[in-house]
Amino acid sequence: MNTTFPLHISTSLLLSLAIGSSLLAQGKAPPPAPVRTATVEQKEIATRKPFVGTVRPTQQAILGSAVDGRVIEFNYEEGDRVENGAAIAQLLTHTINLQWEAAKAELNVRKAELEEMENGTRPEEIEQMKARMLAAEARMRYLELRRKRAEDLYANQKVTSAEVRDEAVSAADAAKQAFLEAKAAYDLSVAGPRAEQIAQAKARVAMQQAIADELEDRIKKYTIRTRFDGYIVKKSTEVGAWASSGGPIAEVAHLDSVDVVANVPEQDIPYVQLGEEVTVEVFAYKGHPFSGKVFSINPSADVRARTFPVKIRIKNELVDGKPMLKSGMMGNVLLQAGQQKVAKLVPKDAIVLGGPAPMLYTVAKSADGLTAKPVTVQLGEADGGLIEVLGEIQPGDQVVTRGNERLRPGQPISIIPTTENQTAGS
Template identity: 25%
Template sequence: MTNPFPPLVSPAPSRSRIGWRKPLVLLLVIALAGGGWLTLRTKNSNAKQAGSDQPKSHAFELAASDVALIDARELRITLPLSGSLMPLVQATIKSKVAAEVRETLVREGMQVKRGQVIAQLDTADLQARYATQQATLDEAKAKLALANKNHDINQMLLKQKYISQNAFDTAHNSVEVAEATVKSASSQVEIAQRAMNDATIRAPIDGIVSKREVQQGDKVSLDSPLFSIMDLSLMTLEAQVPASEIPRVKLGQDVTFSVDGFQDRRFTGKVTRINPATETGSRAIKVYIAVSNSDGALKGGMYAKGAITLEKSAVGPLLPLTALRRENGIDVVYTVENNLVVAQPVKLGLRNDDENLAEVTSGLAPGAHVIVVKLDGVKPGSAVKMVEIVSAKRAS
C-alpha cells in the first residue's frame, strides 16, 4: 500500500553535488579575507603618507649665553693712562729772616686759612736793627735840616753878593746829598720794619699743612724751609702718554680713573694741558688732567689708573660684535621676534674692539633680542625657544 504523506527529511543529496560546493565556499572566504587585508594596508599606507607630508614642528632652545638683550648707552674709545696726583696749588713757606723760632702754632694735617699766623720767630735782634736804622734816619734828617738852613743863608748872601756863586753851589749840593742820605736811611728803616713783620709767619694760601720743617727753639737762616701747605680742592693728575698717541689727545677730553683704597669709586677729570716736549728716556709726553676734589678724598702723591676718552657716541643701541653677520654684502643680525628668527639689516657707527661692541645707527632698537653665536640649523624663519634668564642678559 502506498504512503500518502511525503517523508519529513529530505533525501540525502547525491555525492556529486556535495563535492563541488565545498571548494566554492573556501575560495569565497579566502577572497574576502584578502580584500580586507588589502583595504587595511591601503589605509595604513595613506595615513603614513599623510603624516609624512605634514611639516614637523621643532623649536631650537636657546641658552642664556646664545642671546643678548640690546640696551642703550654711550660707547667710548679710550686710551689707558696712569700717573700721580698732586695739588694744583701748593706752597713751601721759607724764612725771610735769620732768627730763632719762638713758637710753632700748627702741625701736619691741620687746616689753615690764608693769612693765619702759623709760627713766630724771635724779634729781639730785628728790633735792635730797626732801632739802629731809625737812629740813622733821624741823623740824616737832622743833617738835611742843617743843610737847608745853610742853603737859605747862602742864598741871601749871594743876592747881597757877599759870597760867590761857587760857594752857593757848594751849599746847594750839600742839601742834595743830605736829601739822598735821608732817602737811603728811610729805605733801611722800611727793610728793618719788614723784617720784623716777616718774623710772624702766615699761611699764604688756604689748605692743609703737609710738612713742618722746624720746631720751637730752632735757629733758621734766610730761605730755610719752614712749612709746606697743600690746597686739595683742585688736583692735577700727571700722566705719561706715548708720543705716537698724542695726536689723538685733545684739550677738554674726559678722563676717568680709580685710586687704590677707593675700589668702588670712579673719579673724573679733563685734559687741561699737554707738555710740548717728551720725557728724557721714556720718550713719552706728559699730559695734565684737572680733577675737582671738593670733598678732599684725594691726597697728594696718590697713584691713579684710568683712561682718556678719545671718542664717544651718542646714547644709543650697542651691539656685541659677535652677533654681526655679513650676508650678500650687508651687515645683518639675527633677532628673535615672536619665537622666530628674523634677519635684520643694521648700520653701524663707532666700534670698540677692546669691549667687543659697536654703535648701531639704524636697524635695531633697545630691548631687541639678538643671537650672538653661530648655531647650526638656526636660520631666518626657524622657531626658537628662549629660557627666561635670557631677558636679564644685556650687551656689555
C-alpha cells in the same frame, strides 16, 4: 652685566616661573616672561684706554727761612689748612727790633736837620746877627778915630810914643776884621743855607730811610708766610730749634684742585687733546668717578720709557673739611687713544656674562608673539653707561636689559610698558 633688577620684575619672574611650572605640569605653555628693553644705538665714539695716573698738587712749595734765627712760634700742624699770607712760623726778633728803633730815631734827627735848613734862619736870629754887626761897626769906627789921633800926635812929635801909636793901629785893624766877620755872618743869616747844603741833608735823610727800611724788611723775613692756600704736608722744624738762612721750615701743597699725572705712550699721545673731558677712577674710591680736563701735555718724553706726562686738572671734593683726593693717590685715567669710529651701542645691563662668550637677547617677532633671541657678541669700547658690541645685531633692534639673566632661547617675553617702568622706578 646686570645681576639685579627691580623688585616688581623679580616678583613678576618668580610668579611667572611658579605659574609656568604649574602649567607645565598640566601640559600647558607658561606665560611670557616680563622684561625691559632698550634700542640699539649707532653713533661715533672714540677709542679710549685706561692709563695709570698719580694725584699731584697743582702747587707745592718748601717754605724756607731767609735769615738765621731761633724759632719761637710754629702755628700749624701737618694736615692743617692754611690761607694765603698766613704766618706759619715766627723767629726771635728782639735784637733786630732794637736796631730798627735806633735807625728810626736817627732818621727823625736827619729829618729835623733837613727841616731846619729848608725853613732858613729865624727872624730873631737875623736881628741878633744884625745887632752884632752894628756893634762891631761902631767899635771899628771908634778905634779908627783913635788910631788917626795917635798917628797925628806921633807925627807932630807930641806926647804919644811909637808904642801907643802901634797899639792904636793894631786895635783899629782888629776892629775892622771883627766888623767884616759880623757882616758876613749877618749876610749868611739873611741868605739862609746854600742849596748844596740842603741837598746834602736830603741825601742823609734818604740814606737813613734806606737803613730803616732795610731793617724793617729783614724783620718781615723773621715771619715765615705761605704765598697760596693749601695744607701743611711737612714740618721741618720745631719751636726752640735754630733756623738757618735758606733752611726748610715747612712744606705746603695746594689741593683745592689737583692734577692727575698719567704717562701716555708715544703711539697714543697724538690722540690726546687739550681740554678733553676725562673720567678718572681713583683706586681708593671705587664707584666714585671724578671728572676733569686735560690741562697740559708735556712735549718732552721720558727717553727710556717713551712716555709723555699728561696732566688732568680736577676740582677736589671736601669731606669733613678735608680733601678727598690726596697727593700720591693712584687711579685710572680714561684717555682717547684712537680715531673716532661708528659703533653699535647697547646698555651695559643688556650683556649676559658667565657663558663661553658674552651674549645678549634681542626681541624677535613670531606668529605667537615676542620671543627672546640669543646673540653672541664681542665687547668693544665703553661710552658712559653704553658699550660697543660686535655681532649680528642692527641699529634699532630691541635688546633685553632687565629679566635677561633667566631667559632661555626662544622663550616668549612681554615688554613692560614705559609708564610701568617709570612708576616702578619712582
